[in-house]
Amino acid sequence: MSFPNKRTSIFKSPLARRLTIQIILVSTAITLFLTVAQLYWMYQSELTGVETELRQVKQVHTNAISQSLWATNHKEVTLQLEGITQIPNIIYAAVHEGKRLWAEAGRENAHNTIKRQYPLIKQHRGVAQRIGTLTVVASKDKIQDYVITQAIIILASNAFKTFLVAGFMLFFFHNHINRYLSRITDHMHQLDIQTITKPLSLKRIDTHQPDEFDTLVDAVNKMHYKTNKAHTDLTDSKDQFHAIADYTIDWESWVSPDGQLIWVNPSVTRMTGYTPDECYEMSDYPLSILSDMEHQKYLRLELSGATRGSTVENIEVQLQHKDGRKIWAAMSWQPIYDSENQFRGYRSSVRDISYLKEIEENLNKQVQLLEHAEHTQKDLLQITRQEKARLTSLLSAMKLGILFEDVENRVMYTNPAFRRIWLIPDTIDLGNRKTIDVLEFSGNVLARPDHFSRHILQIIGTHETSETFELSMADGRVVTQLSYPVNDQDGRYIGRLWVYEDITRERQTAEQLIYLAERDSLTGLYNRHRFQEEMMRILVEVDRNDAHGALLFFDLDEFKYINDTYGHRAGDTVLIRIAGEVSSLIRRNEIFSR
Structure with a gap:
């Protein structure tokens, strides 16, 4: 077997090459496994998000669509379906009434989709009736594209990291291991058990931390001095064991x-x-x-x-x-x-693991709090719906006409009294129309439309309460108008409330009372009270203008004879006839009273 010497190149060392290849293979396997797990988690997370959106559609929109479908409001249903298709990943929504397509929004043009159908239920006279089906289609194409993009990015970045680490490990192995192994191999070849040689030394920096090479050098030197170093080796080994185990x-x-x-x-x-x-x-x-x-x-x-x-x-x-x-x-x-x-x-x-148990206990408490909050939210939603129903009933029973507009001056709500006052048919949908255009659908005509238009333009665009304004109708009715700005709980302006009241009967009653208080009940002439007021006014005016005035007082001779001879009814007729004849001669700046 041959041994690499100390001059062995970094790329020619068999051990370095095997180590590098193993690092690359292990890192690649781990990277692929983690990448697949991460991508699977990302894909499942995105699908969970889509399922959450579909559940929200079922919870939020089915009741509203059922109301609109029951009212056969095709426009409102279409708007609600278009709102659903604005939700991310939802591409198509449709309402079927039996087998007939009633309304739809969006296009079903994706390759991979999730389709859900929800029944539309309407409570009518205490009986739940299924009036249609809401079909919602969500696309998975974007999710797949996103996961593929992330896979490419993760694999590319991890591949770069893997080769970077492998290169570093190759350099580290050569600089800190391979060259020292070559020195130790040369020293071992020169050892002779019959002679005492110079102890092995790698000539490393004195401040370096002890590592495996130091242990190996000590072992080589201890083998050379085995007679007196055997016990020392055993003692050092025991100390190392306690250093690890005891602490x-x-x-x-x-x-x-x-x-x-x-x-x-x-x-x-x-x-x-x-x-x-x-x-x-x-x-x-x-x-x-x-x-x-x-x-x-x-x-x-x-x-x-x-x-x-x-x-x-x-x-x-x-x-x-x-x-x-x-x-x-x-x-x-x-x-x-x-x-x-x-x-x-x-x-x-x-x-x-006490701290883990505390964390687990805290998590359980948080879950209980979240469940309680969810129940509370459902209760508040139910209360809100009930309050909305009560408020709608109250507004419908009021004699005051109510119109609520949003910040863009578009109609959000009108009660039945508003339509009765303005003679607007129930078949006309006023929702989302400009407030100033609503009167185009009125069956009545304003006596002074230009005066009313100027008043409306002065109010629109302001956030202040308007003064009471009287509207005279062409049919003789009198309607008062009053408006209030509406702010939310944070003080933000969210619209305006218009209040209308038909005061025709009250105005007629008031005018009749004024007439009876100032007129003689028989002849219709001003009575003594009104005569005194007019007399004081004329005297003040004559005195201010240094002018002249005149008072003519006359009585009817032999009037008692008529009452005694022909009766009081004939006398009343004479008084009425005389009052009429004299009144025809009175000018506008003169008064005639009894």
């Missing part, structure tokens, strides 16, 4: 085949509070440290198998600390065999 984080122990503790490391004190000496004195180690009797029975059964050479990993048990605390731990053990394959007992390792 591990886990609680390690060695138990003989008959169940007696042979060795335990100091970590037992940190985990249980018991010292190694106390553990040696225990007759039932380690069962006596367990806090639960069921755990002791179970572990006793498992340990009986360990004495026969079985292997167990991560059995969760609860330990009783010396101070009374309880600690969760994971226990594992495996058999120990000597060089002659004789069973020498088992080695147990105990790891503290």
